[in-house]
């Protein structure tokens with residue numbers, strides 16, 4: 179059992195909808211995700227499975243009034259995020275949790291110099307100004323191995339390469355020494371050499387500060403290299419979770435297995451790739467039963483009931499699949 | 508496969524002015540492309556890989572006429588240029604937020620020919636299904652979609668124009684691997700059926716290995732290695748290609764495996780280095796690297812169209828085989 183004092187983020191059974199003209203979109207359907215202090219936790223899964231929406235709720239960053247929470251809870255360092263006032267959230271966002279978005283260009287204001295933007299964040303969240311703020315900013319850039327930080331300070335975002343911008347944002351995310359950093363596809367836009375460097379920097383800095391990282395990615399290889407534990411999501415719910423090596427090495431849910439089978443390195447060049455037949459469920463209807471069953475080769479009558487996450491036998495590894503339950507017995 | 512070049516780039520260079528003095532003159536330039544020579548064959552899939560900021564998207568923008576070369580030329584076979592579509596790297600900014608998805612997808616058709624709304628919606632629905640979206644979703648707006656779903660809208664839009672050439676700038680990096688497989692299969696089918704030519708820019712080496720006939724490796728605005736995909740990936744001749752391949756993540760391989768990570772900052776494209784552009788980071792540097800290098804065949808190659816911009820290419824390849 180997890181020591182409650184070490185839990186940084188606890189999302190429990192979150193159910194969330196977007197009301198639209200065409201009816202409600204049931205985006206999150208009972209997702210539970212936990213991140214402990216200093217842990218690196220990955221979320222992988224289907225495009226549209228609510229990885230971004232779920233993790234944005236850790237900071238309550240979805241536009242107010244556009245969504246409805248129908249059930250569940252979100253706690254950050256023990257505090258109820260769903261009940262916090264917007265004013266409290268501003269503090270929490272600066273102090274306990276920071277976010278690195280996929281597209282660094284949209285996260286930075288294109289018309290203002292890098293240095294000014296950094297100083298603003300540092301003033302807001304750390305209450306530092308003048309010399310002290312500047313020193314911290316320069317040190318953060320240096321930590322991210324940006325050569326000549328003084329000079330980068332005076333540049334505009336578009337004058338930096340994608341990799342440099344992303345390192346600026348990662349440095350900035352650490353400026354308030356948060357307990358948790360949410361990184362949504364933070365290295366996707368980087369080439370593999372820069373990506374490797376950035377992952378190293380992220381890991382080293384997080385280790386030295388004890389920061390936990392919630393790392394969302396489509397790249398199973400990167401998840402394998404970077405994350406201690408993994409959640410696999412499908413249709414707004416977690417279908418498998420466990421230590422990364424277990425989940426990717428001995429997947430217990432047919433969806434996880436199907437994802438691995440679809441990797442291009444599992445087919446000869448030019449050969450057809452194995453995508454998952456069928457289409458993703460219609461989220462405007464409420465889901466009943468296992469959401470993956472219509473596309474699952476091993477589906478049977480029991481799949482009309484929705485399976486809970488069932489332990490597979492090895493430590494902390496669980497799958498929401500009746501087959502996993504049978505395998506244990 | 509036919510071997511008539513569809514498009515020939517000759518010494519294409521692009522530089523962007525940065526910063527202005529009080530007379531409105533640029534203070535400096537960013538040298539995004541520095542002499543790109545390549546002939547794209549009709550019907551081939553050309554992969555373009557390279558470091559962030561090395562000029563891949565700028566190259567794509569040159570092909571689509573969004574950016575004019577500062578030097579060098581492009582020669583197209585007749586008509587080919589009109590039948591080119593691009594899927595941009597960042598779908599967030601390339602989809603008009605005010606239009607419903609069916610309008611976005613059929614925009615190229617809408618601009619070209621007169622069709623009824625019902626007809627356009629039917630076409631949009633068909634394309635949406637081909638890229639793994641649901642037909643019912645085409646009345647929604649871009650912000651109601653996830654990152655990967657928006658990427659697929661952009662791909663459907665490019666397909667609606669029935670192009671002959673498609674430039675794909677990181678088309679699958681926002682997609683899960685199953686949708687990625689579906690899209691790559693679809694692109695392969697279209698190529699077989701209609702003889703399409705693709706220029707695929709990607710950071711994902713597995714995708715490039717799977718999908719491309721030829722690979723161009725770029726560094727600091729130049730092609731540093733060019734050849735058949737299998738040769739370049741199995742027998743990289745340029746030290747930068749080696750560095751790149753060494754960093755490819757693999758399931759189960761530790762982040763710490765492979766060559767040591769250099770602490771150095773990436774090279775600046777404000778002031779271009781003299782001689783070989785990769786010299787400062789190259790572990791194999793010797794006398795002679797201070798001279799400019801040309802993209803050329805080398806001794807010991809196994810495919811005669813395998814070129815590298817390194818005077819030591821022959822030694823380096825031998826040392827791998």
Ligand SMILES: Nc1ncnc2c1ncn2[C@@H]1O[C@H](COP(=O)(O)OP(=O)(O)OP(=O)(O)O)[C@@H](O)[C@H]1O
Pocket residue numbers: 196198203205224225226227228229230231232244461650651652653654655656681682683
């Ligand atoms: N404002 C909105 N209105 C209606 N539906 C929405 C809205 N925002 C998101 N959705 C839907 O919620 C679902 C989850 O979206 P989310 O962005 O979390 O997916 P994701 O797992 O991050 O996908 P990707 O891997 O493609 O980024 C999607 O089906 C999306 O269409």
Ligand SMILES: Nc1ncnc2c1ncn2[C@@H]1O[C@H](COP(=O)(O)OP(=O)(O)OP(=O)(O)O)[C@@H](O)[C@H]1O
Pocket residue numbers: 336337338339340341367368369523524525537538539557558559560561562563564565566596776
């Ligand atoms: N409009 C512009 N003004 C100034 N510099 C620019 C402009 N557009 C691009 N650059 C610069 O040109 C260089 C090449 O950029 P480009 O976007 O082509 O790189 P890329 O290879 O596509 O990188 P990535 O893999 O990160 O997408 C970069 O240094 C970039 O900062």
Ligand SMILES: [Mg+2]
Pocket residue numbers: 229230231653654655
């Ligand atoms: Mg997302």
Ligand SMILES: [Mg+2]
Pocket residue numbers: 563564565596676
């Ligand atoms: Mg680019």
